[in-house]
Amino acid sequence: MKDTFQRNINYLRISVTDRCNLRCVYCMPEQGVDLACHEDILRLEEIARVVHSAVLAGIRKVRFTGGEPLVRKNIVDLVAMVNDIPEIDDIALTTNGILLPEMAGRLRKAGLTRVNISLDTLSPEKFSRVTRGGLLSKAWLGVESAREAGFNPVKINTVAIRGFNDDEILDFVDLTRKVPLHIRFIELMPIGAGEEAARSQYISTPELLKTISRKVKLVPEKEVAGSGPARYYRIPGAPGTVGFISPISNHFCDSCNRLRLTSEGLLRPCLHSPTEIDLKTPLRNGASEIEIASIIKLAINSKPERHDMSNTGWQGNRRIMNQIGG
Numbered sequence: 001m002k003d004t005f006q007r008n009i010n011y012l013r014i015s016v017t018d019r020c021n022l023r024c025v026y027c028m029p030e031q032g033v034d035l036a037c038h039e040d041i042l043r044l045e046e047i048a049r050v051v052h053s054a055v056l057a058g059i060r061k062v063r064f065t066g067g068e069p070l071v072r073k074n075i076v077d078l079v080a081m082v083n084d085i086p087e088i089d090d091i092a093l094t095t096n097g098i099l100l101p102e103m104a105g106r107l108r109k110a111g112l113t114r115v116n117i118s119l120d121t122l123s124p125e126k127f128s129r130v131t132r133g134g135l136l137s138k139a140w141l142g143v144e145s146a147r148e149a150g151f152n153p154v155k156i157n158t159v160a161i162r163g164f165n166d167d168e169i170l171d172f173v174d175l176t177r178k179v180p181l182h183i184r185f186i187e188l189m190p191i192g193a194g195e196e197a198a199r200s201q202y203i204s205t206p207e208l209l210k211t212i213s214r215k216v217k218l219v220p221e222k223e224v225a226g227s228g229p230a231r232y233y234r235i236p237g238a239p240g241t242v243g244f245i246s247p248i249s250n251h252f253c254d255s256c257n258r259l260r261l262t263s264e265g266l267l268r269p270c271l272h273s274p275t276e277i278d279l280k281t282p283l284r285n286g287a288s289e290i291e292i293a294s295i296i297k298l299a300i301n302s303k304p305e306r307h308d309m310s311n312t313g314w315q316g317n318r319r320i321m322n323q324i325g326g
């Protein structure tokens with residue numbers, strides 16, 4: 001359905017948990033993480049009911065995220081439940097990849113269409129530093145198992161961080177010459193634990209493109225399946241592509257087609273606005289799918305025209321990224 005700014009809102013990003021098996025420095029604090037209690041998290045059946053209702057409000061694409069969606073018990077069953085909804089034509093997942101080796105095949109069989117894996121460095125030591133203890137070899141096995149399970153495209157999300165991985169940008173680009181991976185550089189956002197770092201370690205897309213084009217010729221690419229706000233390029237003849245997601249330097253609000261559902265059942269019309277609409281209470285009070293759909297339509301109509309992150313910083317500051325779902 002169209003919102004008040006004539007954008008077609010057809011995409012729901014669902015955070016299935018606020019828990020995570022890593023602690024990336026720009027996403028979650030090391031300790032003292034304020035996690036929701038078990039009863040406050042939507043049950044799988046409740047999430048599936050929200051998707052059924054969302055379909056009545058025009059949603060056609062779903063992405064599972066978190067926290068780390070693969071630590072949510074029975075996530076494969078949830079994928080299968082959503083796959084049974086005929087109107088949903090695309091089910092994607094964003095993961096750190098650590099648990100993919102044991103789950104990729106089952107997720108694909110259950111109906112998952114696409115997978116994005118977050119990977120900020122190709123150095124085991126730096127991976128351990130940025131994730132506070134993660135093993136790069138496990139994440140990389142996750143990438144390989146996604147490819148072996150037949151996911152195509154497999155996209156890699158890399159947050160560009162000055163003084164951390166700016167010396168590896170060309171190595172990531174080089175990977176696309178050898179493997180059909182879609183590397184997407186994401187601008188660091190002033191969100192939650194990333195707020196401090198974003199002040200000093202942010203690298204803009206134009207700066208990245210300049211660095212890359214000094215060494216490598218990139219040609220613009222039309223589209224990669226599910227490309228959303230990313231702009232894609234390719235080294236001529238390479239099997240993979242290089243994409244850029246630029247929420248700060250070139251916000252894509254005028255084409256934003258998404259709503260977000262937090263793991264506690266709050267609907268967020270915009271990642272960067274603190275507005276949240278409670279779906280859990282009506283769900284647990286027995287509201288019908290039509291009634292839930294009308295609340296979702298209200299959320300769509302309250303979507304702001306744009307965010308103002310570059311001027312005002314993080315406006316959703318009551319929550320950090322793992323709580324909302326990245």
Ligand code: SAM
Binds near residue numbers: 194321322326
């Ligand atoms: N755990 C999963 C993962 O890491 O892919 C899914 C959730 S994570 C919050 C989703 C995405 O948000 C990841 O690609 C992560 O790098 C990104 N992210 C988290 N905090 C960010 C920040 N401050 N700026 C930019 N991207 C961020």
Ligand code: SF4
Binds near residue numbers: 023024
């Ligand atoms: Fe966990 Fe993903 Fe956040 Fe890293 S970015 S701490 S993997 S939720």
